[in-house]
Amino acid sequence: MNQTLPRRPLGNCGFDVSVLGFGTVKLGRDQGVKYPNSFRIPDDAEAASIIALARDLGINLIDTAPAYGNSEERLGKLLKGQREDWIICSKAGEEFVDGQSSHDFSPQHLRRSVERSLRRLKTDYIDIVLLHSDGQDQKIVDEGALETLARLKEEGLLRAIGMSSKTVEGGLAAAAVSDCMMVTYNLNEQDERAVIDYCHENGKGILLKKVLASGHITVSEQATEKKSALQQSMDFVFAHPGVSSAIIGTINPKHLRENVEAAIKALESV
Numbered sequence: 622m623n624q625t626l627p628r629r630p631l632g633n634c635g636f637d638v639s640v641l642g643f644g645t646v647k648l649g650r651d652q653g654v655k656y657p658n659s660f661r662i663p664d665d666a667e668a669a670s671i672i673a674l675a676r677d678l679g680i681n682l683i684d685t686a687p688a689y690g691n692s693e694e695r696l697g698k699l700l701k702g703q704r705e706d707w708i709i710c711s712k713a714g715e716e717f718v719d720g721q722s723s724h725d726f727s728p729q730h731l732r733r734s735v736e737r738s739l740r741r742l743k744t745d746y747i748d749i750v751l752l753h754s755d756g757q758d759q760k761i762v763d764e765g766a767l768e769t770l771a772r773l774k775e776e777g778l779l780r781a782i783g784m785s786s787k788t789v790e791g792g793l794a795a796a797a798v799s800d801c802m803m804v805t806y807n808l809n810e811q812d813e814r815a816v817i818d819y820c821h822e823n824g825k826g827i828l829l830k831k832v833l834a835s836g837h838i839t840v841s842e843q844a845t846e847k848k849s850a851l852q853q854s855m856d857f858v859f860a861h862p863g864v865s866s867a868i869i870g871t872i873n874p875k876h877l878r879e880n881v882e883a884a885i886k887a888l889e890s891v
């Protein structure tokens with residue numbers, strides 16, 4: 622592959638992200654996930670190898686969360702000596718313990734969670750922290766959780782804040798007081814497009830999750846004769862100019878290469 626993956630400004634956050642990000646659920650968690658196929662969590666050598674490949678392919682954005690099992694702790698070790706190479710996105714507000722999710726958006730919990738993420742990731746700042754919504758986006762905004770993140774940003778611990786949201790109304794309310802948002806957007810699920818439109822018009826970054834519907838799109842292979850389901854997915858998401866980066870989770874190097882090729886091709890045709 623000769624071309625490099627383009628980078629885009631993350632809204633007005635002041636830094637650029639590669640148009641594909643690297644999702645790390647599968648580096649840390651295999652319980653309570655909705656992937657179509659079972660999988661084995663990669664060992665340290667395999668995880669280091671796929672992260673190195675991602676970096677070589679031009680990816681600079683890596684997405685983790687306290688709720689992704691031991692993903693943050695693993696990244697703390699795996700990214701040692703590479704801090705400057707990565708834009709790290711983590712989350713706060715969701716915990717996943719003994720196979721159970723729970724949520725807490727109180728100021729005390731959010732502060733403790735961010736401080737713990739800093740320790741686990743072995744860094745003194747995190748580029749992006751998003752509230753890990755349980756679906757009650759509006760309530761989370763009304764309770765002032767983004768104000769807590771804004772204080773942590775003022776203290777220099779975070780560079781950008783926002784929410785990984787699940788609704789249109791609450792997502793729009795969160796976007797108004799955020800630097801960037803993470804939303805679901807793919808061939809099958811487009812309800813949150815209004816949040817992307819808003820962010821595009823208002824200088825806010827947009828990170829996409831579940832671009833392949835957690836792998837269900839490629840497994841069902843809704844391919845036309847000429848285009849793979851993967852290429853259709855990339856063409857679809859990059860047709861929206863507001864998309865800063867599509868975060869895709871993969872532990873398969875072949876898939877990672879294919880994703881980069883498909884993203885470059887999609888961007889060439891818009």
Ligand SMILES: NC(=O)c1ccc[n+]([C@@H]2O[C@H](COP(=O)([O-])OP(=O)(O)OC[C@H]3O[C@@H](n4cnc5c(N)ncnc54)[C@H](OP(=O)(O)O)[C@@H]3O)[C@@H](O)[C@H]2O)c1
Binds near residue numbers: 684685785868
């Ligand atoms: N904030 C939130 O609430 C939230 C929720 C969900 C996800 N996320 C973030 O977004 C990331 C992506 O979401 P996701 O993992 O749910 O969904 P996704 O990126 O839509 O799909 C990932 C699945 O697709 C498969 N895949 C990837 N590339 C492929 C290819 N070229 N061909 C065939 N299959 C392919 C992967 O399997 P292989 O490993 O076999 O390639 C994996 O099972 C996560 O890792 C996480 O960082 C955030």
